[in-house]
Amino acid sequence: MASTPKDRAKQHAKNAARNAAAVNASKNAGKRASDSGDAKNEFRVQSAEFSAGAAAGNQIPEARHVEIAFAGRSNVGKSSLLNMMVQRKSLARTSRTPGRTxxxxxxxxxxxxxxxxxxxxxxxxxxxxxxxxxxxxxxVLLEDYLQGRTTLRAVVILVDARRGLEQEELDLIEFLQTRPEIQIVMCATKLDKLPLAAQKPRLQELSKDAAVKVIGTSAESGGGRVELWKRLVWIASGEDQSSS
Ligand SMILES: Nc1nc2c(ncn2[C@@H]2O[C@H](COP(=O)(O)OP(=O)(O)OP(=O)(O)O)[C@@H](O)[C@H]2O)c(=O)[nH]1
Ligand SMILES: [Mg+2]
Incomplete structure (x- = not known):
C-alpha cells in the first residue's frame, strides 16, 4: 500500500504512543488476565535481522543496543519464541531435533x-x-557471554510448560545472581500443548515454584507475545520492575 512520508511519520508516532500506552497499562494494571496473541498491532516490529553468529568468544560482535538473551534447555522453543516475538517464521532456525542452535x-x-x-x-x-x-x-561460551556482556539487560529463561523448572534452570538463576543488574524473565513455552482449562492453573503453579510471575507463551498461537514485549520494553526503559 502506498503511503507518503507524512503518513508514515503519523503512523510511527501512533505506534510509539501505543507502545508507551501498553507499557503504562501493564504498569498500572499489570493484571490483564492473558493476551491471546490477537493484538497484532501492539509492538509492531519494524525490522529484524540476523547480525552475527558466534561459536567462540572472540566471534561475539561489539555490544551496541540493549540485549535480551533467550536461554533454556535444548528443544524448549527458544528460536521459535524469538521468531514469534518478531513475527517472522524462520528468522532463527528451529528444528524438531534438539541441539539445532x-x-x-x-x-x-x-x-x-x-x-x-x-x-x-x-x-x-x-x-x-x-x-x-x-x-x-x-x-564455557555461554557462561563467558552471560558473565561478561555489558549490554545484557535481561535473560528470558524458557521452561516447557509441561516440564517446569528443573535443576538446570535453578543453576542458571543462581549463576545470574552474580549479575543482579540483569533481569530474569521466566516463560513457560508450548502452552498450547496443555488443554485450555489446565493452562491458567499450570501457570500459577509454575509462578509459585519460580517465585516470580511466569509468562505463558505459545509460538503456535502467538500467546504471551504482548505480555513479554511489555516486559522487555519496560526493561529497556531502564525502569526497575518487580516480577510479580
Ligand atoms: N506446539 C508448539 N510447538 C513448539 C512451540 N515452540 C516450539 N515448538 C516446537 O518445538 C521444537 C523445538 O523448537 P526450537 O525453537 O527449535 O527449540 P530451541 O529451544 O531453539 O532448540 P535448540 O536450538 O535445539 O536448543 C520445534 O519442533 C518447534 O516447532 C510452541 O509454542 N508450541
Ligand atoms: Mg534454537
Whole structure:
C-alpha cells in the first residue's frame, strides 16, 4: 500500500504512543488476565535481522543496543519464541531435533516507534547427544557471554510448560545472581500443548515454584507475545520492575 512520508511519520508516532500506552497499562494494571496473541498491532516490529553468529568468544560482535538473551534447555522453543516475538517464521532456525542452535546468534530487532534491541538466541543446554567436549565448549561460551556482556539487560529463561523448572534452570538463576543488574524473565513455552482449562492453573503453579510471575507463551498461537514485549520494553526503559 502506498503511503507518503507524512503518513508514515503519523503512523510511527501512533505506534510509539501505543507502545508507551501498553507499557503504562501493564504498569498500572499489570493484571490483564492473558493476551491471546490477537493484538497484532501492539509492538509492531519494524525490522529484524540476523547480525552475527558466534561459536567462540572472540566471534561475539561489539555490544551496541540493549540485549535480551533467550536461554533454556535444548528443544524448549527458544528460536521459535524469538521468531514469534518478531513475527517472522524462520528468522532463527528451529528444528524438531534438539541441539539445532549451536552457536550464539545475534539479531537486531527494532520496534516501530520503539527502541532497538539485540535478541540473542543461545544454544540449548541439557542436550545429551553432543560430545562431552562440545557440551563443555558450549557451557564455557555461554557462561563467558552471560558473565561478561555489558549490554545484557535481561535473560528470558524458557521452561516447557509441561516440564517446569528443573535443576538446570535453578543453576542458571543462581549463576545470574552474580549479575543482579540483569533481569530474569521466566516463560513457560508450548502452552498450547496443555488443554485450555489446565493452562491458567499450570501457570500459577509454575509462578509459585519460580517465585516470580511466569509468562505463558505459545509460538503456535502467538500467546504471551504482548505480555513479554511489555516486559522487555519496560526493561529497556531502564525502569526497575518487580516480577510479580
Ligand atoms: N506446539 C508448539 N510447538 C513448539 C512451540 N515452540 C516450539 N515448538 C516446537 O518445538 C521444537 C523445538 O523448537 P526450537 O525453537 O527449535 O527449540 P530451541 O529451544 O531453539 O532448540 P535448540 O536450538 O535445539 O536448543 C520445534 O519442533 C518447534 O516447532 C510452541 O509454542 N508450541
Ligand atoms: Mg534454537
Amino acid at each position: 549451536r552457536q550464539i546468534n545475534f539479531f537486531d530487532v527494532s520496534l516501530v516507534g520503539g527502541p532497538t534491541f539485540v535478541f540473542v538466541d543461545l544454544p540449548g543446554y541439557g542436550y545429551a547427544k553432543v560430545s562431552k567436549t562440545e557440551a563443555r565448549d558450549w557451557k
